[in-house]
Amino acid sequence: MKRFLIQRFLQLIPVLIIMTFIVFSLVYVAGDPVALMLPEEATAEDVARVQESLGLNEPFHVQYGIFLMNAVQGDFGQSYRYNQDAMSIVLERLPATFELAAASMIFATLIAIPMGIWSATRRNTFIDLFITGSSVLGKAMPNFWLGIMFILILAVNTQLFPVSGRGTFMHVVLPAITLGTAVAAEMTRLTRSNMIEILQQDFVRTAKAKGVSNGIVTYKHSFRNALIPVVTIMALQTSTLVGGAIVTEQVFAWPGIGQLLVQAVNARDMAIVQAAVFLIAILVIVINLFADILYRLLDPRIKY
Amino acid sequence: MSQQVTPEPVPEPQGPAAPDSMKKHQKKSSFVRWMKLLLKSKTGTVGFLIVMVVFIVGIFSDQIAPFGVNEQNYANMLVPPAWQEGGSSEHFLGTDNLGRDILSRIIYGTTISLLVGIFSVVVAGILGMAAGLFAGYYGGWIDTVTMRMVDAFLSIPNILFILVILTVLNPGIMTLIFAIGVTNWVIYARLIRGEVLSVKEREYVKAARSIGTKNLTIIRRHVLPNVFSTFIVISTLSVATTIILEASLSFLGMGVQPPDVSWGYMLADGRDYLATNWWLATFPGLAITITVLGIIFLGDWLRDVLDPRSQGR
Amino acid sequence: MKMTLKRSVGGFSALSLAFLVACGGNEENNNTTNVADPEDTNDNAAEETNNNAAGNEDNTEAEAEELLEDSTLVLAMGTDMVSWDIHDHGNTSTEAVHVNVFDYLFKRDSETMEVEPHLVADYENIEDDVWEFTLHDDIYFHNGDQMTAEDVKFTFDRVIEDDTLSEHSRFVQLGEIEVVDDLTVRMNTDGPQPSLLNRLAGTGASILPKEYIEENGMDHFLSEPIGSGPYEFDEWARDDRVVLTKFDDYFLGDDFTEWEEVVFRAIPETSTRVGELLTGNAHVVTDIPPNEWSRIDDNDGTRHINADSNREMLIITRQTEGVATSDPRVVEAIDLAIDNEAITEQVMQGSGTPTRTRVTPGNVGANEDLYDTFVYDQDRARELLAEAGYEDGLEITMQSPQGRYLMDSDIAEVIVGMLSEVGITVDLQFLEWSQFIEHYQNNTNEELMLLGLASSLFDAAQNLDHYTTTSPLNEGRMDYSNEEVDELFEAALVNMDPDEREQQYQRIQEILAEERPHIYLHSINMNYGVSDLVDYEPRQDELYYANEITRR
């Protein structure tokens, strides 16, 4: 286990370096933000002056070198828009996005796993058709559309939920469902196909031959096995989830990293973009690492 | 051992070896066989029909659309669909805030949504295939670097990546295709590399190498046929994902830009009217949903017939 | 399982409800027919939304009232403020929040926009370029420190000396600042500054607490700012909300405002923002596009307000030699081809006023004859084009931002349609804002470029700065040159005789209206959704002074 962990951590280093390089290059090509920083009336001289003060006139490799050196120390530069350390601004937003993502994941899991099992055990019935149908539909609707609909119907017209913002539990419901729907759809489909495969396994027949109840067959013997690949998918979905959060946060005025990022990209506040992308990438990697470990714990066949 | 229902013979991925004289005959019979297979699956048939209709509309949009894509009419702004009070039969699905015919715009949007969907998958496929073949075949540090790159790409949510790329290149159809393509290549790279690695170890490939068969030939004969079916399935489903992705990018203001029009753009543009003039966003939204539904049905069916292991799943 | 089922149903219903919303609305509409406004095609659906909401009307009001009872005012804006640095943010929506926490030396009257003394008890223009200001003696910062002349000097020195601050260029002219005594400062301006007072009543002119900043550092100030305004900073959750609480020792008295707490929420999505108003969770929401008006007006307990702003949509024409638009006949033809009223009335539903000048009423030097008027004559436009040698058509390019100004992309598309009617084919390029502003700053604008310009100074000096031959805002961008304009502008800039100065500016505007370095389209109206529980008169400078919003 220790060796495995160390190995995995060592593998992270080149991944992170390549990642920062890609992001930094993009940011570099994107050009500097100075034009955006100044009012419409600013002159070319103003632009040049600010450029120099921000060190934006250095050549690429020098800028990247400086960036990397600082990044190692957790310093991703100053956000020109907020005049503040970029990473601290991103970290400030992390809890909101984390809350949203976690709620969506919980929602998706609570929906997807029972639904997937249900439809797998009732294969080719109406219920199965309905569940697979809705899961395809869940994937087929752009989530901002879903979100706006939810707001119109469930928040404005019927006032069951707050319209937007972050605060109470009720605030997180609509955004979490909006964001979680696509993930739930994907997970339902996956759980179903895994369950179908597992239900055809010999050991399920063995269990049935022992005379144990359907519940034990389904939830103990089959589910545990079906869960193993689902864990991996859940981890892979974190990336999708964060991507979806960018849109969902916008719709629900949810003050998370997603909104911050969209604004930072639009304003070319690249220190923030870099810090946020870096943080998200690390999170995604770490979550996948956890999933890997969990995978190993769930499946006794894998040895370290 | 037990009495299993014998599945319909599964069409093998077409080997490249069929002599030319045989091909014509084979083609016909395989077409019939495919159609039979298709008709067996209800969802597959529905998916196929939807995709065909969408394609036809996309290809002949110029001929089908009753109005020009940007034909404005201030006297006819926000006309509801024909069946609603105040609707006009001239504009079946109503008009938008500049008096443009929504049906026509959806028809034109079909072309662009499909263009973006398909070509970004083509770009991703070509890039991914090249990278996967290269990495898998040459191994060593090339492989290591490629795979670490794949990991790096996978660690960044793709919409974020595309957003940053589009900031650099002004959003538009070509840049969208490019941005989505260079972001999604990793899926294909992983697939192809895995297959190359396993094929490389097989005896017949070793044998082929030992008698001096060219690498390219080996790849063409042994690797590509093996990944073909997975490749097709993933690509099909990717087109669906891309259409949704384009809509999300439009929502963030980074999708297809006017005067071009895509479904995603219409949906994003019309979303402010959902509460008051619902038809602006609802119809393009339905177009997206139905098309994506059709593609997923088709893709699932393709997976079922191409990959016998997933029968009925 | 139960919950799961709900979810899938929810998925379906989201889709089908869109239909229901529409169809149901139609039926119900038959009973509650709204005959008043047959032209308003919005009605069908809007009416319905309203009907749906009607059942919850009590609830809505109750919620809004509950907030009011706590004396909390909630404003929802499209964008969040960006910084507490009064000298380095460069955007109006940030300043709109700042004005509640900080004070300017001078302040504009809410209706007339006239500049009036605010922190200043007394002031004197000793010489053309020497001014003396005396502060009130009872002004305190939120930490209890009294505001003195030192604070004023500190504030302006900061922006004058630090050239990385975005406001720097607007304040360098203030020159050297002397502290005369505790409450008196003297400014030795860089030449005569007729618009000095305007400058002291706008962005960048808030007074900072010197001691607090010097003791704790600027970073601390930025995270926990204090000012002398009627509200104290309480919390800023970025992209979510700014919470301010009442400052009891405000120098204008305890009853200056009736709100104990003011919340500025940032909600980028328009329909969401409107949703918060309709459900009673916000009292004032900003940036409401025309399509939402009916939804707000038809809802009981909310209304929509349309107000003038100091923003104007215009088209920059490139008059560089060799470019088609350097021919005055071509630019005139373009101006004539555009039906400004169709834009303001049809597209923008009345949320704009056609104009032929950049200096609109409310600004010093405005030429009112050129406001609320436009030229439109398609035949004459075709003639002019033919005269210019383009009888077979003309192809030009127009750049436009998207989503930056009220209905900007719609306006651009409409203009393209109008120009095509007189034989001008326009290649319309929509640019994402950062790209757009880069083209603008780098002067890589094409023949035409659609832009919205605001001015915070309320003085023609700022508005007309674009048109002198050597102005960096002109040279390379428009390459417009007119000697008379140059002379008049130079003269007005240092002219301390208000009347003569005004005439100079008005003459410039007449010339510009004919020569069209900018083709003026319309002044943009700002649109607000307001709860019926409060009274609100929007200000032309788009600042949200919470104390000017009152309970009904």
Next chain:
Amino acid sequence: MSNGKELLNVNQLQTHFFTENGAIPSVNGVSFQVNKGELVAIVGESGSGKSVTSLSIMGLVEEPGKIVGGEIMFEDKDLAKYTNKQMRKIRGNDIAMIFQEPLTSLNPVFTIGNQLREAILQHQNVDKATAKKMSIDMLTQVGIPRADKVYSSFPHSLSGGMRQRVMIAMALSCNPKLLIADEPTTALDVTIQAQILELMKDLVKKMDTAIILITHDLGVVAELVDRVIVMYAGQVVEQSDVFSLFKDPKHPYTKGLLDSTPKIQDLNEELISIKGTVPTPANMPDGCKFHPRCPHAMDHCISNEPKLDTLENGREVRCWLYDEEVMADEQSKNGNEQSP
């Protein structure tokens, strides 16, 4: 029919699979009896319907398969009419089953003990500790060394033979009256096979459990059972005590099977295999199902299906060769056709 000795009586069992191509009769009118403590083998090639027969008895036929006719009398109760819930009380308790693949028949993510005590807990009113004790006891009985250690280990850490012992332990843990063993040794090494068979034989003797052994391997049959039922294409084609069968097989198919089984004494002889393969249920021939592969096929066999005839000392066979009328007919037709 019941005579006090009889444990199971399968009568005209029909199990069909309902597919897109129509109903496929996988088990088509199978009848046989098993007495208490008796060791019976069902022999046939894959596809003959022997596994489906056993699954039908267990009530474990999966969709789209279904028992459509006949009865399964177990201690005078018709299991074919039992609901799944009722069957659960029988399964693992009165009737237990061992499957072919010890590798995949155990759930990889649970310990041996967990899976073993499951049946005990299900059917016997004991607490967990007792169940554990009983399990370990059972493991010891099936000859597993260090049973308490194996109890808490995972299936993947055991060898194939050990796993099959675990399966046996699991099956016998509730002292069933009938044990169905579906090819229990096929997946094992030859050396292990004998041990496992020996073990099963010992245990069932001790516990007075009847066995239905499903196999295609006549060598295994010879070692273990009292009586043999030969199945072909969903039907019983021959039924006999084990000695008579080996000495004098009646049905041409049985003969073919015996000829294709290697025996020590004729190592130098060439093995004879039955030509062709078992027909798929979808393409069943008319008449005698075996006639396309039968060396003695007659014209009569092509269109007429033989019935299961009872011969001397309780043997049964399904073949026209033993129908005197038919044989007389055939002989008169062909004159010199030889008899088997």
